[in-house]
Amino acid sequence: MHRSVLPGFRLAMGCTLLYVGVIVLLPLAALLWQAADLGWARFVAVVTGERALAAFRVTVLSALGATAFNAVFGLALAWGLARYAFPGKRLLDALVDVPFALPTAVAGIALTALFAANGWYGQVLAPLGITVAYAPLGIMAAMAFTSIPFVVRSVQPVLEDLTSEVEEAAETLGAGQWRTFASVVFPAIFPAFLAGCSLSFARSLGEFGAVIFIAGNQPFRTEIVALLVFIRLEEYDYAAAAAIATVLLAAAFVMLLVVNAIQLWHLRYLRGAS
Numbered sequence: 001m002h003r004s005v006l007p008g009f010r011l012a013m014g015c016t017l018l019y020v021g022v023i024v025l026l027p028l029a030a031l032l033w034q035a036a037d038l039g040w041a042r043f044v045a046v047v048t049g050e051r052a053l054a055a056f057r058v059t060v061l062s063a064l065g066a067t068a069f070n071a072v073f074g075l076a077l078a079w080g081l082a083r084y085a086f087p088g089k090r091l092l093d094a095l096v097d098v099p100f101a102l103p104t105a106v107a108g109i110a111l112t113a114l115f116a117a118n119g120w121y122g123q124v125l126a127p128l129g130i131t132v133a134y135a136p137l138g139i140m141a142a143m144a145f146t147s148i149p150f151v152v153r154s155v156q157p158v159l160e161d162l163t164s165e166v167e168e169a170a171e172t173l174g175a176g177q178w179r180t181f182a183s184v185v186f187p188a189i190f191p192a193f194l195a196g197c198s199l200s201f202a203r204s205l206g207e208f209g210a211v212i213f214i215a216g217n218q219p220f221r222t223e224i225v226a227l228l229v230f231i232r233l234e235e236y237d238y239a240a241a242a243a244i245a246t247v248l249l250a251a252a253f254v255m256l257l258v259v260n261a262i263q264l265w266h267l268r269y270l271r272g273a274s
Helices: 009-036 040-047 050-083 089-095 104-115 122-128 136-161 165-172 177-206 209-215 225-234 238-273
Strands: none
Touching: 009 238, 040 238, 050 089, 050 136, 050 177, 050 225, 050 238, 104 122, 104 136, 104 209, 136 177, 136 209, 165 177, 177 238, 209 225, 225 238
16 A cells, blocks of 8 residues: 555645635635625626726726736846845845735835825826826736736746756857747746736736725726725625626636646647657
């Protein structure tokens, strides 16, 4: 009989299933059950209402903008931390995790103070006609601030474990730095990069505390889905709140399936190429 190196499989599996059932599946089931009370016609009417559609549009577009920013600058930050040694590197590495530890409300207040018309950043951007606070750009800034660590922490360990022999071989064959990165390095870090960007996008979709302070919360312009759900809860319209939240849940689930499919295709491609 084969015995596992790690003892206590039944206990560990029991704790895992208990956690997944009570902490994850049960709340999701309650959400779906609450949304089902509306009936299909009422559900469609709630989630396709003019205000709801505007909130979905603002949230998704802002999350996409924040994720695009994090994809570029998060990758650059991970590259710098993994490949170079410089004074203050340990401090910078620690600061990357500040958005994880900082309460999102505090982050929202700080960003609002910085990007307000009389703030340190706002007074420089205002003469250029760029408005961040109480505008869609402010939503993107708050989302990017709270979600960039996902990209950095997903890519950084892969870059650190990536050996330099393949890069050196590419350079000896005449490939330049950009060609080496595009053909050798990026394919190796692509699954981690995609996972980090996906987590960043998912976190941006559900961000609340940091956004409501800097967004201005104007319906049809800067109102996000999480705030609309909160408003419906304050109105004791629990079914409508659950319906709107269910759409976000479905979007996150579809995104998870797409990301896993892309990663599976990428792994098969690499195996076929080798």
